[in-house]
Amino acid sequence: MSSHDRAAAAVLAQVALAADGAVIGLVLAYVAIQSFIKFGSTSSALRKIRRAPAVRVSDLRILLSSPDDNTNNNNTSNDDTSEATDGKLLVVSGLVEVKSAVDGNWRNFRPNVLVSNETGERGVVLQRTQTCIYNEWRGLFGWTSDLRNLIARSWKEQKSASLRTVPFILVEGGQWPGTDYVIVNLDGSRHPLPLMTVYHQLQPVHASPYTFLQALFGHEYPVGLLDEEKILPLGKEISAVGICRLQDGTPEIKSCKDLPIFLSDMTKDQLVVDLAFRTKVLLWGGIFLGSLSFGILGYAIVRNWNKWKEWRQQRRAQQPRVAAAEIGTDEDLGDVPDGELCVICLLQRRRSAFVPCGHLVCCQRCALSVEHGSAPKCPLCRQTIRTSIRIYST
Template sequence: MSARDRETIEALARVAAALDGAVLGLGTAALAVASLGKYLAASGALRRIAEAPAVAIPDLRYSFLAGLRDGESRLAAVRGIVRSPPGGTFLTPPGSREHCVVTRHTQTCLFGEWRGIFGWTFDLHALFFKSLKEQIITSSRWVSFGLVDPASEKLREMVHVKFDGAVHQSLPLTTVYHKLIPVEQNSYTLFQTIVGNGYPIALLDEEKILPIGKEITAIGLCRLKNQNVEISLCPDLPYFLSDLTKGEMEAEMSSRARLFFWVTVALGTVSVGLLGHAIYRLWERVKRHREAREAQERFHEADNEDDAGENGSDDEPGEMGDGQLCVICLRKRRRAAFVPCGHLVCCCNCAKRVELLDEPLCPVCRQDIQYMLRVYDS
């Protein structure tokens, strides 16, 4: 690991541990809240999928949708075979010549990482800025299609799929073309290699299709439109067109909801512990600060009383040994003890001057001074 990567990790660790772990606790709490949101969404989707009945295509028109008015819809799961409607068209991608209804062409530029001649590398930073480096170009084409019953495959009992290409869920596409095209290197690539930056090495060209004749499941809102049965996307569900059956969807969503639940519990427990520790340390710091302030007030009051009174020859250097003189002025008796180190080496006036420094340190052990105590002879 390079020095720059180590410095980045150390900086992130310092930020995470700031305020006695409060920053890390707040970050963990934010992740717990996000995980809780995902758990609630997965639980709601699981409930909707479980409530959606699995209806055979011939039963949709005459039983499931019977009695519904125009514009009304019901959630259902329908499994059928992809077919073009009567008089419809189909697509033929150049990569496979197979008839299909949806094609998706994707080109991804792949980058390589190289430690340059100066030992520089950006692997760690690429972890955070990977999305900025990747260059993906996607183009899609589709035609109208529907689903027919797998048993009869009669086109008169077809469910028309309302597909506009703006589906955010993954589609049950089949890869028919996959090719890795090397990128021709140039002088700029040589410069990127020398300094250790990412440089393009290849172009991944892929073609995926939804072929005619593939059996899939559509789960969404079913309605009657122009004497035809139509199914459209339900925004609350993570599925629309899928290879999975309704039972497999429920199992997958149940597993996902269970995972998010335990992740939420774990992150919530860690965040509560970190925030509790930070609050406890803050309370201890406030209590110590209050005690130090009260001790300082008592110290100054006692010193002011000594200044107002007459100590006589108690502070005369001639009547004291060297072990009793202040180590700073060498004129007065040692009266101020520093806390927490406990050294009794200064008089009250010199202790006040030490206290006013930017970094109050004990003159003997150089330890931080929290407050001072006035020491009296018996």
């Protein structure tokens, strides 16, 4: 670990343990609150997916056109999203197929599919990612990179990604072609997609004389490029969890913003098990972190309360001594030899001796100010002192 990293770690440790751990207790409390919030949203999504029926593609038209089911759905699902008024929350499983295959025009002869440039795999979603890997060595003048990061952000992008999609549908396996289908609508969906990696390669970046200068002065320089391609291939079996309705007589399914999943490799039972496990982790994690933060904050409150009471007692004990020092000020302001002047104020006579070193070098007022400082040390020998004693001359 470099000196910069050790200094940063020391600063973070001091901040985390500030006020006897109150800061770290507040951080844990915030994480616990966020865990409980996520638990609420995840448990709500779990209840909705459990109630959502798992249907086949061939049964969608009958299910969506039945008015009785719509009435029952509205009466039993009061906590569904507003989108449910135009459709039903369903779990539909099927095989991925391009929508141009059922358009019924001349494009059937040339299906609108996306093809991977590297492997030639066909799919309906194509994601290309290029990640630039930088060297983290700070060089001989590494402080310049820290200063640059404080003044302005680096203008180089470390990661660039592009996502292309074509309209696609879900069909029932074993009955395609010549079967019903459901259109998958990705508009407004920010849910993760069940993509498959088809290309992954790391290419080194050759060094140049300019790269040597960058390394010498602590600037980041690229050492490799990671290229990836992910696709949603044709014929892959996935499950769609969302609001399904009839659009111009054709079933269409759209994502629900209150659910964390739209398209997935798992079946409904697997999704329920996965979400149930997440809810348990979030619940018990929130309880543990909340209890830990409560204990740390309670300890910090008690410690700071005791420190405050000790400070008040010390202040009360100081008042008679400060008053005595004020009384003795007038008598110590006369003609005092240079060898008997206070080494701090150089105005009054030396009256107080420090314990345990015993040096008599300060007046009573300066001795009290040194004694009650943050790090009380004797001005002569720099030894830590506990208190001071007034010396009366005959």
